Structure formats: C-alpha cells, structure tokens
Amino acid sequence: xxxxxxxxxxxxxxxxxxxxxxxxxxxxxxxxxxxxxxxxxxxxxxxxxxxxxxxxxxxxxxxxxxxxxxxxxxxxxxxxxxxxxxxxxxxxxxxxxxxxxxxxxxxxxxxxxxxxxxxxxxxxxxxxxxxxxxxxxxxxxxxxxxxxxxxxxxxxxxxxxxxxxxxxxxxxxxxxxxxxxxxxxxxxxxxxxxxxxxxxxxxxxxxxxxxxxxxxxxxxxxxxxxxxxxxxxxxxxxxxxxxxxxxxxxxxxxxxxxxxxxxxxxxxxxxxxxxxxxxxxxxxxxxxxxxxxxxxxxxxxxxxxxxxxxxxxxxxxxxxxxxxxxxxxxxxxxxxxxxxxxxxxxxxxxxxxxxxxxxxxxxxxxxxxxxxxxxxxxxxxxxxxxxxxxxxxxxxxxxxxxxxxxxxxxxxxxxxxxxxxxxxxxxxxxxxxxxxxxxxxxxxxxxxxxxxxxxxxxxxxxxxxxxxxxxxxxxxxxxxxxxxxxxxxx
Amino acid sequence: xxxxxxxxxxxxxxxxxxxxxxxxxxxxxxxxxxxxxxxxxxxxxxxxxxxxxxxxxxxxxxxxxxxxxxxxxxxxxxxxxxxxxxxxxxxxxxxxxxxxxxxxxxxxxxxxxxxxxxxxxxxxxxxxxxxxxxxxxxxxxxxxxxxxxxxxxxxxxxxxxxxxxxxxxxxxxxxxxxxxxxxxxxxxxxxxxxxxxxxxxxxxxxxxxxxxxxxxxxxxxxxxxxxxxxxxxxxxxxxxxxxxxxxxxxxxxxxxxxxxxxxxxxxxxxxxxxxxxxxxxxxxxxxxxxxxxxxxxxxxxxxxxxxxxxxxxxxxxxxxxxxxxxxxxxxxxxxxxxxxxxxxxxxxxxxxxxxxxxxxxxxxxxxxxxxxxxxxxxxxxxxxxxxxxxxxxxxxxxxxxxxxxxxxxxxxxxxxxxxxxxxxxxxxxxxxxxxxxxxxxxxxxxxxxxxxxxxxxxxxxxxxxxxxxxxxxxxxxxxxxxxxxxxxxxxxx
Numbered sequence: 001x002x003x004x005x006x007x008x009x010x011x012x013x014x015x016x017x018x019x020x021x022x023x024x025x026x027x028x029x030x031x032x033x034x035x036x037x038x039x040x041x042x043x044x045x046x047x048x049x050x051x052x053x054x055x056x057x058x059x060x061x062x063x064x065x066x067x068x069x070x071x072x073x074x075x076x077x078x079x080x081x082x083x084x085x086x087x088x089x090x091x092x093x094x095x096x097x098x099x100x101x102x103x104x105x106x107x108x109x110x111x112x113x114x115x116x117x118x119x120x121x122x123x124x125x126x127x128x129x130x131x132x133x134x135x136x137x138x139x140x141x142x143x144x145x146x147x148x149x150x151x152x153x154x155x156x157x158x159x160x161x162x163x164x165x166x167x168x169x170x171x172x173x174x175x176x177x178x179x180x181x182x183x184x185x186x187x188x189x190x191x192x193x194x195x196x197x198x199x200x201x202x203x204x205x206x207x208x209x210x211x212x213x214x215x216x217x218x219x220x221x222x223x224x225x226x227x228x229x230x231x232x233x234x235x236x237x238x239x240x241x242x243x244x245x246x247x248x249x250x251x252x253x254x255x256x257x258x259x260x261x262x263x264x265x266x267x268x269x270x271x272x273x274x275x276x277x278x279x280x281x282x283x284x285x286x287x288x289x290x291x292x293x294x295x296x297x298x299x300x301x302x303x304x305x306x307x308x309x310x311x312x313x314x315x316x317x318x319x320x321x322x323x324x325x326x327x328x329x330x331x332x333x334x335x336x337x338x339x340x341x342x343x344x345x346x347x348x349x350x351x352x353x354x355x356x357x358x359x360x361x362x363x364x365x366x367x368x369x370x371x372x373x374x375x376x377x378x379x380x381x382x383x384x385x386x387x388x389x390x391x392x393x394x395x396x397x398x399x400x401x402x403x404x405x406x407x408x409x410x411x412x413x414x415x416x417x418x419x420x421x422x423x424x425x426x427x428x429x430x431x432x433x434x435x436x437x438x439x440x441x442x443x444x445x446x447x448x449x450x451x452x453x454x455x456x457x458x459x460x461x462x463x464x465x466x467x468x469x470x471x472x473x474x475x476x477x478x479x480x481x482x483x484x485x486x487x488x489x490x
Numbered sequence: 491x492x493x494x495x496x497x498x499x500x501x502x503x504x505x506x507x508x509x510x511x512x513x514x515x516x517x518x519x520x521x522x523x524x525x526x527x528x529x530x531x532x533x534x535x536x537x538x539x540x541x542x543x544x545x546x547x548x549x550x551x552x553x554x555x556x557x558x559x560x561x562x563x564x565x566x567x568x569x570x571x572x573x574x575x576x577x578x579x580x581x582x583x584x585x586x587x588x589x590x591x592x593x594x595x596x597x598x599x600x601x602x603x604x605x606x607x608x609x610x611x612x613x614x615x616x617x618x619x620x621x622x623x624x625x626x627x628x629x630x631x632x633x634x635x636x637x638x639x640x641x642x643x644x645x646x647x648x649x650x651x652x653x654x655x656x657x658x659x660x661x662x663x664x665x666x667x668x669x670x671x672x673x674x675x676x677x678x679x680x681x682x683x684x685x686x687x688x689x690x691x692x693x694x695x696x697x698x699x700x701x702x703x704x705x706x707x708x709x710x711x712x713x714x715x716x717x718x719x720x721x722x723x724x725x726x727x728x729x730x731x732x733x734x735x736x737x738x739x740x741x742x743x744x745x746x747x748x749x750x751x752x753x754x755x756x757x758x759x760x761x762x763x764x765x766x767x768x769x770x771x772x773x774x775x776x777x778x779x780x781x782x783x784x785x786x787x788x789x790x791x792x793x794x795x796x797x798x799x800x801x802x803x804x805x806x807x808x809x810x811x812x813x814x815x816x817x818x819x820x821x822x823x824x825x826x827x828x829x830x831x832x833x834x835x836x837x838x839x840x841x842x843x844x845x846x847x848x849x850x851x852x853x854x855x856x857x858x859x860x861x862x863x864x865x866x867x868x869x870x871x872x873x874x875x876x877x878x879x880x881x882x883x884x885x886x887x888x889x890x891x892x893x894x895x896x897x898x899x900x901x902x903x904x905x906x907x908x909x910x911x912x913x914x915x916x917x918x919x920x921x922x923x924x925x926x927x928x929x930x931x932x933x934x935x936x937x938x939x940x941x942x943x944x945x946x947x948x949x950x951x952x953x954x955x956x957x958x959x960x961x962x963x964x965x966x967x968x969x970x971x972x973x974x975x976x977x978x979x980x981x982x983x
Contacts, residue, residue: 042594046815048580048587048695049573049596051728081811083858085835092814145819284858286867289699289808291729 001249003242006203009215010169010234011122011161014176015154016186017129017194018061023151024128025052025095030153032192036146044151046090051290058126058153059102059294060304065155065185066103066124068308073301077102077125079288084281087145088131096156098285101125102294108159108179109313110171116313119172120160129154149193155186161200166235169199170227182312182337190226197230198222201237202254203245216241217257221264221271233264236271315340323353332361338375339365342382349386351393359385363406379413380406387416396420397427398477429476431483434467437475438483441466452488460484494522494979498564498659498713505552505563512545512552512563516608519565522657523610529978531632532642532652534570535578536611541565544608559605561720567652567661570612571619572596572704573693582695583627584617586816586823586842596693597728598662598704598721605720610658613648617844618813619669619697621645622916625907626846633903634677635976636942640900643673646707650677653707655978660717661707666697667801668895668920670705671932675895675945678934678971680714680962681707685952686927687732689718690725696812698805699730701924709972711933711963715739718955737956746964747957750783751888755790758893758919770936770944771894777968778892786888790880793922797877798914801921803857803870809847810854816842849910878926885951890961893919895932895945919947929955933962934971943971 022029026043043050063073080098103124109116131147157176163169177195180186188195199221205214219237224230244252251257258277265272275281310318312334319330319340334340339360347356364385368375385406392402397420408419420426428434441463442449451459460481467480496504496515504510520538527533548563568574571582573592580592595603602609616626624632624647632647634640635655642651646663650673653661663670665683674681682705689704696702706717722736752775759768779785818824818838825837843851857866884891896916906913923930928949935946946965950958966972 042592045820047593047821048582048590048815049571049592049693051692053727053729083811083814085814085817087817087819087831090815090820092817093811282860284811284855284860284863286807286811286858286863289730290696 001206003246006205006216006242006245008164008238009161009202009204010163011200012159012163012169012172012230013198013200014157014159014173015196015198016157016176016180016188017192018058018153018155019184019186020055020057020061020153022055024055024058024126024153025151028151031148034148036144036148039148040150044090045147052095052288054291054294055153059296061153061185062102062124062126062155063296063301063304064183064308065157065180066106067301067305068179068183068311069103069106069108069121069124069157071103071106071121071124073103073296074100075295076100077294077296079291079293080285081288082283082285084283086130086133087143088133088147088150090131090147090150094128094130095288095291096127097125100293102296108172108175110168110175112168112171117162117168119162122158122160124155124157127154127156128152161202166231166238169234170231173197173227173230178312178335183308193225195225197224199224199230199234199237201234201241203238203241205245205253215254216245216252217254218259219262219271220259221262222274224264229264229266232269233271236269237262240271309337312337312340323347323357325353325357329354329357329361332365333357336375342375345382346385346389349382350389352389355389355393356385359389359406363403367407367410378410380410384409384416391416391420395427395429395476397425398474400473401425401427404473425474427476428471428474429479431479434471434475434479434483437467437470438480438487441470442484442487449488460488494518494656496659497710498561498708499710499716501564501659502560502562502716505548506558508552510563512548512608513542515563516541516545516565516610519610519658522655526635526655526657526978529633529638530635530651530655530657531630532613532648532655532657533567533611534581534583534614534629534648537576537578537609540576541608541610548606548608559607559720560716561602561605561607564607564660565610565658566602566607566717567611567613567649567658568599568602568609569615569646569649569661569663571615571664571695571697572599572612572662573695574599574609574612576609578612580612580695581628582618583615583624583629584816584843584847585628586838588628588823590822592693594693597690597725599693601721602662607720613646613652613661615648615669616645617847618695618809619645619664619666619702620809620846620850622668622672622913623901623903623906624648625903626844628844631903633978634900634942635978636678637900637940638978639902640942641676641903643676643896643900645669645673646681647673647677649707650674650679650681653677653679653709654976656709656975659709660713662704662717662721663707664694664697664702664704665920665924666701666703667805667924668917670707671920671930671945671947672896672917674707674932675934675947676900676943678937678943678945678974678976679707679709680711680931680933680966681705682714682718682931682955682958683923683929684718684722684955685732685929686924687730688736688929688953688955689721690723690728690731692725692727696808698808699812700808701801701805703924711959711966712740712743714931715743715959718959722955732953734953739956739959742956743959743963744967745960746781747889747960748782750778750890750961750964752778752783752785753788753884753888753891754785755788755793755884755891755893757790757793760794762897762915762918763894764898766938767894767896767898767944771892771946774935774946774965775892778965781964781968788884788888788891790884790891790922792873792876792880795918796873797922797925798918800870800873800877801917801925802853802914803866804874804925806850806854807857807867807870808854810851810858813843813847813851818842846910874925877922881922881926881928881949881951889950889957891949893947895919895947899938899940899942899944923949928952929958931958931962933965935965935969936971937974941977
C-alpha cells in the first residue's frame with residue numbers, strides 16, 4: 001500500500017462552554033472580562049472542606065444538546081473524578097463523567113461534496129473547566145494562574161472516528177458550533193476559548209493477515225481553539241503520518257507505537273510530541289462521592305425535547321419541500337434560526353415563496369451584512385417586507401424601488417406606504433407619459449436603436465436602462481419594454 | 491456553683507434562667523483548659539478572646555430579653571478538621587495546613603453559632619483524621635484523662651479528652667471508621683456517629699467523603715441529643731445531606747422502649763476481644779435483658795476482617811483523591827528549595843504530610859490505579875453492598891445491635907505506633923457502621939481494673955437516631971459512670 005492510499009480516520013473531541021450564568025458546581029458568575037481571580041469562591045478554589053453542588057441549568061443545556069444530536073439520555077449518569085496534577089486545577093482532580101455519560105449514541109450530518117455525510121456521536125458529557133495558567137514573559141521561572149474560568153461548565157462531545165479529511169473536520173466543527181448557537185446551548189466564541197478541539201488522527205493502512213484493519217499510531221492533538229487551527233493541524237498530521245509510514249511501513253503502526261499526545265505550534269504550523277504511550281497519564285477515575293448520580297426525570301427530558309427547535313438541516317429540507325425553494329435558498333435561509341423564522345413569517349404573508357426568499361436573501365441579508373447586525377436588531381418586520389412585496393406584485397412600484405423602500409424603512413422606521421407617497425416613488429404605467437420618454441430615448445440613442453432594428457435584440461437593454469433613468473426609476477419596466485418594441489417596429 | 495460539673499443542658503437552662511452568665515460559663519471552661527490542658531493536650535488552638543466577646547454579647551442579649559438558642563452560653567470545642575472563620579487556624583493536625591485560616595465556617599460551625607454556643611477552641615486529632623490514638627497528629631499526642639500514659643483514642647481524641655476532663659461539656663468530632671465512638675469509649679464519654687447524610691459535611695475537611703460524618707461528644711446521652719439537634723438537618727451545600735427534617739431528639743428521650751429487641755452478632759465477640767471488655771459489655775447487655783429487653787443472636791457474615799479490608803480500600807482511595815489538593819500551589823505549606831514545579835509538588839507533600847497520611851495516600855493511589863481498580867476499589871464497593879445488606883437483614887429482626895466499641899480499653903502511648911496493622915484492627919467493630927451508613931453510639935459501661943473506661947457500642951438503622959438515643963439513655967439511667975471524675979481533674983495524672 002502506498003502512503004497516498006492510506007485512509008485518514010479521525011475522531012474529534014469538542015469542548016464547549018455552556019451558556020449558564022453561573023459555574024457548574026458553585027454560584028460564581030461565569031464572566032470572561034473580570035479581573036483575574038475575582039470570580040472565585042472556596043468551592044471553585046478547591047479549599048479544604050468544600051463540596052460541589054450541581055448546576056441544574058448546565059444539565060438542562062447539556063441534555064438539550066444531546067437530544068439535538070439524536071443521543072439517548074440514559075436513566076443514570078454518574079460523576080467521576082479524573083486526577084492529574086496541574087496548578088490550574090486547584091483540587092488536582094476534575095469532576096467529569098467517565099463511564100456513564102448523560103448522552104450516548106447520536107449523530108450529526110455534515111455537508112460534503114455531492115451530499116451529506118453522517119458522523120456518529122459516541123457520547124456527550126458534562127465536566128468542569130480548569131483555570132488559566134500564564135507563564136511569565138521573558139522566560140522567568142514563575143507562573144501565575146487566573147481561576148475565574150475554573151469550574152465553568154464544559155460540554156464534551158466525542159465523535160466516532162468517521163471523519164476522513166481536514167475539510168470534514170472543519171465542516172463537522174462548524175456544524176456543531178452552528179447547532180450549539182442555534183439551540184442557545186453555548187455562544188462558542190473562539191476568542192474567549194468557549195470552543196476547543198482535540199482531534200484523534202490515524203490512517204488506515206489496509207487489512208492485516210487476521211482480516212482486521214490496521215492503522216498508523218493514533219495522534220491526539222491537544223488544545224486547538226479555532227476552526228483554522230484544527231483544520232491545519234489535522235492536515236499537517238495526515239501528511240506527517242504518510243511520511244512516517246513511507247519511511248517505515250512495518251514499524252509505524254498502532255500495534256507497535258500506540259497512542260501519543262501532541263501539541264500544535266500555530267506560528268510554525270507544526271505539531272510536536274508531548275507524551276508518548278509510555279508516559280500516558282493514569283487518571284485514576286473513580287465515582288465522585290460528593291455528588292449523587294444524575295437520574296434525569298423522564299418528563300423533564302421530554303419537556304426539554306419539546307424545546308429543541310427544528311434543526312437547520314431538517315428545516316432546510318422542509319423549506320425545499322414545502323416552499324419549493326432551491327437548495328441554495330433553503331440552505332442560506334436556515335443557517336441562522338432568526339432569519340429562518342423571519343422568512344417563514346414573511347412567506348405566510350405573501351403568495352410567492354420564491355419572491356419572499358429573494359426579498360430576504362437579496363435585500364434583508366444585504367442590509368444585515370452592511371450593518372453587521374442580527375435580523376432582530378434592525379427596524380424591519382416581516383409585515384414591512386410583505387407590504388413592499390405586495391406593492392411590487394400589484395405593480396404600484398417596481399422591484400428596484402422596492403429594494404430602495406426597504407432600505408428607507410430600516411433607516412427611518414417609517415411604513416412602506418408613507419415612504420412611497422412621501423418620496424413620490426409610485427410606479428408610472430401611464431402610456432402617454434412613458435411614450436414621450438421612449439420616443440426621446442430612441443431619438444437620443446440612434447446607435448442601439450439601429451442595432452435592434454438590425455436584429456441585435458439585446459440592444460434593447462441599453463434603451464431600457466436609459467428610459468428607466470429618464471423616469472427617475474419609477475417607470476413600469478414592462479410598459480417601457482412593450483412601448484420600445486412597438487416603436488422600434490419589433 | 492461549680493460549672494465544670496454541669497451538663498450543656500444545665501448550663502443552657504441556668505443561663506436562660508439567669509442563674510449563670512455566659513461569661514461565667516466561659517471563664518469556667520477557659521480556667522479548666524488553662525489548668526488541665528498542659529497535661530491533657532486536647533487543644534490545638536484556643537480562642538479565649540473570641541469566646542469572651544461572644545459570651546459578653548450573649549449576656550447583653552439575655553439582659554435585653556433577646557431570643558436565645560438551644561445551646562445558649564454553652565462552651566463547645568470543635569475538632570480541628572472543621573472550618574472556622576474566626577481567626578483560628580484549621581489544620582487537621584497536619585503540618586501541610588499549619589496556620590491555614592479558612593475563609594468560611596463549616597455548616598456545623600454556623601449551626602453552633604446560630605444556637606448561641608461559645609466556641610472556645612479546636613481540638614487535636616490524628617492528622618487528617620487518620621488514626622485511632624492522636625499519635626498521628628503532626629503536632630503532639632493528646633493524653634487520656636483517666637491515665638495520661640495512655641492514648642485517648644482517635645482520631646477525635648482531642649474532643650473526647652476535652653469532654654472527659656470537663657474542659658467543655660460537649661464537643662464535635664468526626665467519624666470515618668470509628669473516630670468518634672472509639673475515643674468516646676476510651677475516654678469514658680458518650681460519642682455518636684449519626685447516619686451518613688444526617689449532618690452536613692460542608693466545611694468538614696474531607697478524609698473519606700462517602701464515610702465521613704460529624705457527630706457529638708458529651709458526658710450524657712441527653713447532651714449528645716441536644717448537640718445533635720443543633721447540627722442535624724438538610725443543607726443544600728452538601729448533595730449527600732438527607733432531605734428529611736431531623737426529628738425532636740429530646741422529646742421522648744427519657745421514655746424506655748418497650749419490648750426492645752437487641753441483636754448480638756457473634757462477629758463482635760470473637761478473637762482479639764479483651765476479656766475484661768467483653769465482661770463489661772455482656773453485663774451491660776444483661777442489664778437491658780433484666781429490664782425486659784429480648785436478646786437475639788444474629789449473623790453479620792461480612793462484618794469481620796473483610797470489613798476492615800473493605801474499609802481501608804474505600805477510605806484510602808477516597809483519601810488519596812481528597813488530599814491531592816495539598817500541593818503547595820494555592821494555600822498551606824509550600825516547600826522551599828525546589829527546582830521546578832514537579833519538585834515543588836514532591837517536596838511539599840513529602841515534608842508536609844506525616845507517615846500515616848503518606849501510607850494511606852499510597853495505598854489509595856495504588857487501589858485506584860489502572861489495572862487494579864476492578865480488583866480493589868470496585869470489589870470493595872461490592873463487599874460494601876453486602877455489608878449493608880447484612881445490616882438490613884438484621885434490622886428486620888432487631889431494633890438495635892450491641893457489642894463492644896473497641897476490642898480493648900485505651901493502650902499506652904507508643905504501644906502500637908510502630909504496628910499500623912494492629913492499629914487498623916482496633917477499628918474492627920466500628921468501621922462497618924460507616925460502610926453501611928447506619929447510626930452508632932458509644933456509651934460508657936464500666937472501667938477495667940487499671941481504671942480505664944470501656945464503651946458499649948449500640949448500632950441502629952439509618953435515620954433512627956431518636957430511637958438509638960432512647961436506647962442509650964435506658965442504659966445510662968441505671969448507671970453512674972457519667973458521674974465519675976477522671977483523676978487528671980483532681981490534680982493526679
């Protein structure tokens with residue numbers, strides 16, 4: 001087997017901060033810009049004698065995400081302690097869920113070339129985040145620690161090793177983020193470290209003599225905190241595995257080398273060895289005796305399930321089926337839950353779903369992009385767009401004027417009717433007025449007129465533009481076109 | 491009046507009625523400590539100024555007719571593994587926490603203060619409550635008030651000795667494998683381990699979280715009931731705290747239980763039991779029988795040396811985890827002269843912890859290690875369930891189980907210090923109650939020829955402390971052990 005034939009086999013562990021007001025096991029506020037060590041109490045500082053108390057909201061958000069990923073919520077989830085010594089972890093153990101997580105066996109569909117691919121989810125569980133250790137600048141031998149982050153609720157989502165390229169890793173990560181934001185489970189702000197990635201990468205070599213697949217050693221890359229870095233690190237690792245395998249096809253295998261932990265140097269764009277198999281941690285997991293197991297009430301779980309909104313993917317399919325929208329439109333409209341809600345409200349008020357889609361995609365979203373705001377933050381309601389759309393449909397104004405009116409609504413907060421009458425934007429369909437304009441345009445533009453008569457039908461576009469301009473944009477384009485055709489003897 | 495002979499209940503009543511001021515009660519306690527503690531060495535720290543301020547406030551409040559709590563004016567000692575935010579350190583008798591001042595009060599300390607008790611000081615223990623003699627204290631060994639060449643038991647030896655020598659009428663201890671009941675037996679006082687979950691552990695520095703429970707020391711059953719009343723009940727800060735409200739433990743205390751059925755497990759009268767101790771325990775049980783109780787032979791097949799092994803796996807495993815936080819980074823002792831972070835961790839822990847604590851951390855770390863977990867910790871949890879089932883079966887037939895608290899009376903200081911296994915075996919009758927989460931009490935039932943106290947242990951099912959106290963009171967009211975005064979109080983030693 002040549003190195004190029006090796007098939008990347010990638011699983012991803014994603015950590016995300018949950019959007020709770022307070023920490024997972026104490027009442028301290030979760031804040032990202034507070035003075036260092038100002039959002040701590042004896043509990044999150046791991047002082048002698050303290051005990052953790054579970055944050056119910058964190059469990060609710062975790063269950064919500066697990067349900068949205070199609071996970072089963074087992075009857076019992078158990079808290080465990082995971083031990084390792086590090087100064088950003090005051091107790092020197094992390095409270096996590098080891099062998100009985102709160103969600104198991106889900107999936108996530110991601111877009112790939114030519115369709116979608118289903119990525120299995122092994123498990124979803126809750127755990128507490130650690131603090132932030134900062135090493136002194138200039139190579140001093142002391143470090144400082146900020147424990148504001150200590151105890152922030154983290155959701156860990158572990159995928160099956162179903163991903164097979166850096167692009168898929170990125171698509172999956174993006175989809176998870178979109179879902180978490182869509183559900184209100186987490187903000188996933190990368191700059192704030194609210195979402196972090198740990199890919200496990202191995203390449204399938206083929207089948208061994210025993211008929212089982214063989215792999216290159218598994219590399220786990222720690223602490224990647226952007227889509228770009230996870231994508232680059234995975235691409236780097238795939239290439240590195242191919243090289244290592246090419247150099248030593250017999251030795252570079254999972255059986256011989258096991259699993260290693262690697263770090264990522266973003267400046268140089270390379271991974272580096274942190275721990276080999278021999279140095280692997282023994283976390284000495286055992287059930288957390290200070291907390292009772294989590295036994296989710298079935299009715300509570302079902303109540304959470306009812307609050308899980310229709311997910312982007314399903315909504316996209318429904319938009320295509322129910323509104324007859326092209327895939328592209330459905331995809332764009334459902335990427336943001338509020339935009340999708342806006343579209344549906346608008347579609348209910350108008351007769352033409354495709355026209356409604358065009359209004360949202362071409363006009364409303366352009367304004368949002370210019371202002372860099374969300375759809376709920378501007379002064380426009382689905383009813384405003386419906387009013388404009390109706391005016392165009394009834395030929396009171398033309399389409400271009402409609403766009404202009406929407407912009408004025410956003411700028412001034414006035415109604416469409418007010419704007420059209422105040423600004424005198426109503427469309428002119430009066431044949432007498434337009435006839436004079438058309439005749440003048442033909443007289444002033446002998447070249448295009450001659451071209452048209454000579455058979456170059458496309459030349460009418462130029463004349464149309466001139467006529468529209470002459471009318472101040474208010475002319476009914478259909479009337480202008482038929483008048484032009486008539487006068488040019490078409 | 492000589493307030494050192496008064497019980498907590500009597501002090502409280504005398505204070506409420508105006509016969510005794512809180513200041514007087516406090517001075518009596520402080521004077522007794524000043525006179526006796528240089529010999530007994532029960533206290534790791536004292537707060538005379540704070541106690542006097544508090545007493546003065548209580549006296550003013552009484553003068554103004556303000557409300558007074560159920561422990562109003564009562565001097566209390568607290569084992570030094572419970573956090574106090576009063577300027578006294580919370581050390582767990584460990585060098586690694588020497589001088590560490592907790593920034594908060596334990597739940598039980600809050601309760602004591604809410605009931606207007608006067609905390610006079612904090613008592614010695616085996617380091618992190620690991621031991622049966624206080625010889626493992628990182629600072630000094632407490633002496634048995636009945637014979638100062640002997641240990642007071644442990645780990646709550648300081649609290650037991652403070653109550654036995656009448657420096658305070660009542661004190662708090664903690665019991666992980668017998669750490670209240672065994673020193674109570676060895677010091678001739680009443681000591682109770684409530685049901686796991688009955689008293690909040692918030693602010694109790696953890697040794698073994700699934701076994702630790704706070705309870706009272708007193709000279710009388712009534713005072714033990716009173717102190718339990720003050721500290722029992724639900725606390726949302728402890729997820730393992732029981733939601734049920736605590737009943738009134740004093741209400742029916744004086745009423746004997748008709749038709750009492752006592753279980754006598756042969757496992758509690760086997761090899762290793764000192765004949766003198768056995769004789770006194772059997773006499774005490776005989777007295778119950780004479781008063782109409784029925785004695786039933788029962789089996790507790792897993793409550794033997796298997797329970798000891800199970801206990802030492804569960805307790806050390808949890809301890810190895812709970813004590814991981816003492817690393818010199820955030821608080822407490824930090825070794826100087828380290829070369830890097832790992833070196834600082836290692837030196838700090840090597841220098842800060844005593845031998846027994848290190849031994850248990852290593853045992854527990856081993857038991858939880860990959861590849862050993864199933865053989866040790868998981869197996870121990872399975873045996874623990876069997877032990878619980880033994881008791882469940884027994885409590886379907888009997889109201890309580892009786893036996894000796896400890897196989898021997900107090901032993902000499904130094905006698906077992908070099909033999910940890912012999913020390914572990916002295917917990918043989920007490921650890922199973924912690925593993926099964928049930929309630930237990932030790933009450934004095936006589937003295938050996940050498941003048942050392944012997945304790946009767948009574949165990950009852952979970953959340954039946956009210957009945958357990960009544961059963962203990964039935965014994966106490968027919969004896970006068972509580973009236974005996976240890977020689978140390980008379981100036982002898």
